[in-house]
Amino acid sequence: MSDTLGIALVGCGTVGNGVANVLLSRPERVAQRAGRPLALRRVVVRDPAKPRDPLVARDLISTDIRAAIHDPNVHVVVELIGGTTVAKGVVLDSLAAGKHVVTANKALLADAGAEVFEAARKAERTVCFEAAVAGGVPVIRALGESLAANQVTAIQAILNGTSNFILTAMAERGMSYAAALAEAQKLGFAEADPTLDVDGSDAAHKLAVLAQIAFGVTAKPHEIARQGIDTIDAIDIGFANELGYTIKLLAEAWTGGHGHAGNGTKQSRGTAPADHGAPTVALHVAPVLLRHTDLLAQVRGAYNAVLVYGDIVGETLYQGPGAGRMPTASSVVADLIDLGVGRAQRTFAAAKLWSREGRGFTVEPPERVRSRFYLRLQVADRPGVLADITRILADEEISISSLVQHEAAEEGGGPVPLVIVTHYAATGRFRKALTRINALSTTAAPAVFFSMGD
Numbered sequence: 001m002s003d004t005l006g007i008a009l010v011g012c013g014t015v016g017n018g019v020a021n022v023l024l025s026r027p028e029r030v031a032q033r034a035g036r037p038l039a040l041r042r043v044v045v046r047d048p049a050k051p052r053d054p055l056v057a058r059d060l061i062s063t064d065i066r067a068a069i070h071d072p073n074v075h076v077v078v079e080l081i082g083g084t085t086v087a088k089g090v091v092l093d094s095l096a097a098g099k100h101v102v103t104a105n106k107a108l109l110a111d112a113g114a115e116v117f118e119a120a121r122k123a124e125r126t127v128c129f130e131a132a133v134a135g136g137v138p139v140i141r142a143l144g145e146s147l148a149a150n151q152v153t154a155i156q157a158i159l160n161g162t163s164n165f166i167l168t169a170m171a172e173r174g175m176s177y178a179a180a181l182a183e184a185q186k187l188g189f190a191e192a193d194p195t196l197d198v199d200g201s202d203a204a205h206k207l208a209v210l211a212q213i214a215f216g217v218t219a220k221p222h223e224i225a226r227q228g229i230d231t232i233d234a235i236d237i238g239f240a241n242e243l244g245y246t247i248k249l250l251a252e253a254w255t256g257g258h259g260h261a262g263n264g265t266k267q268s269r270g271t272a273p274a275d276h277g278a279p280t281v282a283l284h285v286a287p288v289l290l291r292h293t294d295l296l297a298q299v300r301g302a303y304n305a306v307l308v309y310g311d312i313v314g315e316t317l318y319q320g321p322g323a324g325r326m327p328t329a330s331s332v333v334a335d336l337i338d339l340g341v342g343r344a345q346r347t348f349a350a351a352k353l354w355s356r357e358g359r360g361f362t363v364e365p366p367e368r369v370r371s372r373f374y375l376r377l378q379v380a381d382r383p384g385v386l387a388d389i390t391r392i393l394a395d396e397e398i399s400i401s402s403l404v405q406h407e408a409a410e411e412g413g414g415p416v417p418l419v420i421v422t423h424y425a426a427t428g429r430f431r432k433a434l435t436r437i438n439a440l441s442t443t444a445a446p447a448v449f450f451s452m453g454d
């Protein structure tokens with residue numbers, strides 16, 4: 001049919017096979033939703049000998065990227081190779097050749113979004129990326145379209161399934177960090193280099209994409225403060241549990257004023273409005289202690305969840321599978337359908353993402369974010385040690401909310417673990433106190449600390 005939308009898949013691993021399977025096994029459904037047929041015309045792979053989805057005809061497969069990009073019967077290139085080098089060339093060349101692009105590549109968008117979107121605007125073509133954040137969870141559309149009447153004031157999100165899987169396995173099954181990571185890799189949702197999952201980089205890439213849509217800020221991944229789960233000790237999971245909390249790796253965005261109790265009502269997490277009055281947003285990725293009853297605390301295994309606060313709607317939550325073959329394919333095919341309908345082209349042109357037309361927000365370091373803190377110290381068990389620590393906290397006007405020290409087996413002088421939970425304090429002042437506490441001669445190891453999510 002002449003109005004058929006021709007598609008080339010570049011990269012056919014886990015997600016690519018899922019996309020091919022959906023297009024080839026449900027062509028009537030897809031055509032009905034798109035208002036026209038969608039035809040898979042080419043599948044470009046590195047190794048043609050590798051087994052693929054049985055529905056992918058052998059003669060669709062080749063190693064020739066250029067031929068796919070320049071095929072006049074291809075209208076959309078789906079980039080699923082990942083990484084930021086070859087993938088970037090594929091995306092830019094495809095746009096220059098007049099093709100629309102669908103990508104699941106959060107690292108590329110976070111790294112080179114401005115360049116890619118500028119190229120798309122120049123070529124009058126569209127880039128769709130629903131699959132780049134939270135896999136099968138339609139959070140890009142939720143933020144960019146369904147919540148378009150709102151100014152988002154904060155985002156709290158579980159954006160890395162591998163980390164969430166590991167934390168769940170450690171907390172619920174008592175697994176070691178290494179064994180839980182190995183299981184996540186076996187199940188196929190970890191990145192090729194799992195360091196990106198566990199050090200917070202993958203979540204930071206995804207947060208950078210969400211921040212662009214919600215606040216119009218272009219935050220480079222290295223500008224997002226991040227701490228991963230790779231240094232989490234089972235002892236902290238145990239103490240957190242004892243206090244009624246679960247540890248989750250959260251990607252967070254707090255705008256100036258969100259949660260600020262300027263009117264004398266109950267304080268919650270957030271940051272005070274900046275003195276200069278211009279809107280600011282603090283972005284960071286870090287493990288956070290959430291009460292067991294918190295909705296995000298109940299997101300288990302490889303699932304993702306995104307909590308969005310909008311000034312009109314209030315609090316909304318999106319949850320679902322954040323990775324994997326079919327969930328990610330669900331988002332890629334939705335983008336293809338939107339291109340088929342012609343909707344994506346209109347919303348893309350209107351949204352002006354990664355353009356110079358920001359929305360006035362600037363990124364600020366997380367120093368002013370107010371939070372309660374969990375602090376674990378290894379300290380000598382002798383007179384005056386606690387007094388020294390509480391004095392330093394008091395100097396920074398940080399008040400203690402609770403304190404846990406288990407009785408040591410013998411009076412040997414330690415070191416023993418000491419856990420302190422604080423009331424609300426600015427991150428900057430808390431860090432200042434930490435530096436002094438770490439310098440005490442009675443502190444046996446660097447302090448471990450996390451924000452508390454309530």
Ligand code: HSE
Nearest residue numbers: 160161162190191323
């Ligand atoms: N490796 C990612 C995760 C999935 O574990 O969430 C793809 O973004």
